[in-house]
Amino acid sequence: MSVAVQGATGKGSREREQRPSLRERVKRSYAKHWYAYAMIAPVVLVLGALVIYPLVEGVWLTLTDANSLNVARKIGVNEIPASYNFVGFHNYADILWGPGSYDRFWSHFVWTIAWTAVCVFLHYSLGLGLALLLNKKLRGRAAYRMLLILPWAVPTFVTVFSWRLMLADGGVVNGILSALHLPEPGWLTDPWAQKAAAILVNTWAGVPFMMISLLGGLQSIPAELYEAAEMDGATPWQRFRHVTMPGLRAVSSTVVLLGVIWTFNQFNVIFLLFGTGAPDAQLLVTWAYRLGFGQIPRDYAQSAAYGVILLSILIVFTAFYRRWLARNEQANG
Amino acid sequence: MSTTTERPAPAATAAPAARPAKVRRRGESSPLVRALSHGTLTVASLIALFPVGWILFVSLGPDKTDYLHPGQILDKLTLSNYQHVLSDTDFFTWFGNALLVSGITTVFGVLLAATTGYAVSRMKFPGHKPLMWSLLVTQMFPIAVLIVPMYTMLSELGLLDSYTGLILVYSTTTVPYCAWLLKGYFDTIPVEIDEAGRVDGLSPFGTFWRLVLPLARPGLAVAAFYSFLTYWAEVPFASTFMLSSDKYTLAVGLQTFVSEHDAQWNLMAATAVLIAIPSAAFFYLVQRHLVTGLTAGASKS
Numbered sequence: 001m002s003v004a005v006q007g008a009t010g011k012g013s014r015e016r017e018q019r020p021s022l023r024e025r026v027k028r029s030y031a032k033h034w035y036a037y038a039m040i041a042p043v044v045l046v047l048g049a050l051v052i053y054p055l056v057e058g059v060w061l062t063l064t065d066a067n068s069l070n071v072a073r074k075i076g077v078n079e080i081p082a083s084y085n086f087v088g089f090h091n092y093a094d095i096l097w098g099p100g101s102y103d104r105f106w107s108h109f110v111w112t113i114a115w116t117a118v119c120v121f122l123h124y125s126l127g128l129g130l131a132l133l134l135n136k137k138l139r140g141r142a143a144y145r146m147l148l149i150l151p152w153a154v155p156t157f158v159t160v161f162s163w164r165l166m167l168a169d170g171g172v173v174n175g176i177l178s179a180l181h182l183p184e185p186g187w188l189t190d191p192w193a194q195k196a197a198a199i200l201v202n203t204w205a206g207v208p209f210m211m212i213s214l215l216g217g218l219q220s221i222p223a224e225l226y227e228a229a230e231m232d233g234a235t236p237w238q239r240f241r242h243v244t245m246p247g248l249r250a251v252s253s254t255v256v257l258l259g260v261i262w263t264f265n266q267f268n269v270i271f272l273l274f275g276t277g278a279p280d281a282q283l284l285v286t287w288a289y290r291l292g293f294g295q296i297p298r299d300y301a302q303s304a305a306y307g308v309i310l311l312s313i314l315i316v317f318t319a320f321y322r323r324w325l326a327r328n329e330q331a332n333g
Numbered sequence: 334m335s336t337t338t339e340r341p342a343p344a345a346t347a348a349p350a351a352r353p354a355k356v357r358r359r360g361e362s363s364p365l366v367r368a369l370s371h372g373t374l375t376v377a378s379l380i381a382l383f384p385v386g387w388i389l390f391v392s393l394g395p396d397k398t399d400y401l402h403p404g405q406i407l408d409k410l411t412l413s414n415y416q417h418v419l420s421d422t423d424f425f426t427w428f429g430n431a432l433l434v435s436g437i438t439t440v441f442g443v444l445l446a447a448t449t450g451y452a453v454s455r456m457k458f459p460g461h462k463p464l465m466w467s468l469l470v471t472q473m474f475p476i477a478v479l480i481v482p483m484y485t486m487l488s489e490l491g492l493l494d495s496y497t498g499l500i501l502v503y504s505t506t507t508v509p510y511c512a513w514l515l516k517g518y519f520d521t522i523p524v525e526i527d528e529a530g531r532v533d534g535l536s537p538f539g540t541f542w543r544l545v546l547p548l549a550r551p552g553l554a555v556a557a558f559y560s561f562l563t564y565w566a567e568v569p570f571a572s573t574f575m576l577s578s579d580k581y582t583l584a585v586g587l588q589t590f591v592s593e594h595d596a597q598w599n600l601m602a603a604t605a606v607l608i609a610i611p612s613a614a615f616f617y618l619v620q621r622h623l624v625t626g627l628t629a630g631a632s633k634s
Contacts, residue, residue, distance in 0.1 A: 039449060043446065043448075043449040043509070043512055050505040051479070055479070057486065058481060071485060133373060138367065138370055140371075144374045146620070147378035150385055152616075153612065154613060155565055158566065158606075161388065162387055165598060166387055172400075204384070264475075288477030304477065306477050307481070310478065314473040315470060318469070
């Protein structure tokens with residue numbers, strides 16, 4: 001009953017043997033790996049029951065015309081059976097190129113992409129800048145870190161609410177702008193200002209995570225590398241470019257991926273800042289929620305179809321991103 | 334908040350050898366750079382602090398439009414909003430519900446995730462790669478893709494409007510993420526420790542439980558913090574699935590509060606501050622571990 005510890009035995013013995021029968025292999029695999037399987041079983045069960053099953057059900061819903069009027073439901077003691085029909089790919093076709101698909105899907109799509117790109121860029125660059133500063137030997141470094149982390153320590157729900165009060169017409173942000181004789185946009189009402197406000201709030205809320213992750217990455221770069229670079233007469237910029245950035249590559253690739261996923265699916269900021277109003281500033285994910293739960297009758301099928309489309313976009317992006325990372329890794333050794 | 338940050342200025346090598354007293358040690362910067370760094374960090378800290386401080390300030394003003402005239406609040410600072418929220422609303426019920434749901438989700442999520450994180454970190458087994466992929470893909474689920482089927486599923490099981498239902502729903506995202514995070518943390522614990530435990534006759538479970546888990550406390554703290562913070566004031570699922578007001582969690586309760594009292598912003602502000610306190614407290618308990626815990630997860634995954 002050997003448990004394969006990483007880097008230990010395991011490969012050699014398997015290659016030497018002839019391929020045994022399937023039954024035999026399953027048995028042997030079980031005998032050899034049962035510890036591993038026992039350890040992952042809880043998560044696999046949770047994933048299966050709570051993610052895969054609903055996902056399959058959700059995909060099935062997208063092929064129907066289910067809404068809150070025709071799904072199975074209870075009214076008092078009467079049970080009304082489901083009466084929705086299979087409609088094939090009609091929902092997808094309708095979303096992607098049906099009448100009005102520009103207003104319903106593509107405008108939100110473009111905005112979601114722009115939002116993700118701008119927010120992740122700002123998160124990363126501001127986070128990196130602050131992390132570099134915090135990584136220096138400065139007095140009061142710990143205090144700065146505590147303060148800078150604050151937007152993350154307080155629930156989004158609370159901070160977004162605070163921003164809403166600050167950005168309201170006549171709120172403190174416009175108060176400051178008017179004191180400086182600058183224009184005072186209607187942050188919560190004007191379509192373009194809404195988008196700017198959403199990006200502002202999300203950037204504010206998202207920088208600490210990047211900052212802390214990158215700070216950890218910076219601290220794990222061995223000091224000897226900097227010493228060696230200095231001995232070779234590298235300028236500060238060269239040290240940043242050729243020591244810091246490569247040293248951060250692993251952390252960066254992960255946090256950027258997570259950042260893209262989280263920002264793309266960011267629900268709280270938009271939902272709490274504007275509610276279900278502000279049609280122009282709705283991201284695909286909040287738009288989908290609005291179809292499913294913010295209107296009557298609730299359009300479950302279309303809402304789920306949006307969800308599936310979103311998920312597909314992210315999976316395709318991740319696949320390309322990882323391939324791109326792997327190729328970069330090769331190119332840079 | 335500028336992003337173009339100052340790099341450490343050229344240190345010892347540049348200084349002439351004739352004035353050894355002036356030579357700066359490695360990593361120390363010139364006074365100008367130091368002043369600029371302090372300036373940038375101070376401005377950034379103020380920006381980070383301001384909205385949180387602002388809501389605290391607004392919560393002390395007694396009228397619902399006080400947030401528009403912040404100057405007037407100074408003259409009439411009062412705790413009456415807190416008094417009202419604590420004594421005349423269901424605040425404590427909501428508070429208890431939120432604590433119950435996010436607390437159980439946290440414990441459940443971290444416990445379940447820990448063994449899996451350990452298994453994928455240490456052992457090679459058929460299905461290793463697909464499992465890692467599915468842990469990642471689960472992160473990508475937009476709420477729209479699960480919320481509808483979850484809703485129908487829970488209503489069939491009669492779990493709508495129940496704590497169990499909400500905890501199950503929360504587990505879908507917290508368990509895979511914690512497993513991913515902890516896998517990264519376990520990767521940083523040397524394998525030699527496991528091997529030593531094995532040589533001394535511990536089973537893999539014993540090794541995990543007695544040797545690795547205690548060493549992984551920072552990672553566990555970060556995972557717990559993440560789950561708690563995410564679900565403590567979660568809105569969309571809670572407001573969709575919790576239907577009766579005695580089951581509301583804080584974030585949902587607060588929403589109804591607006592329509593009931595026709596947007597009494599001052600009361601909302603006070604409630605929001607009360608909501609922020611437990612999570613901030615928890616946060617500062619684990620923040621010591623935050624840097625190590627998080628990056629371990631990020632750098633090795």
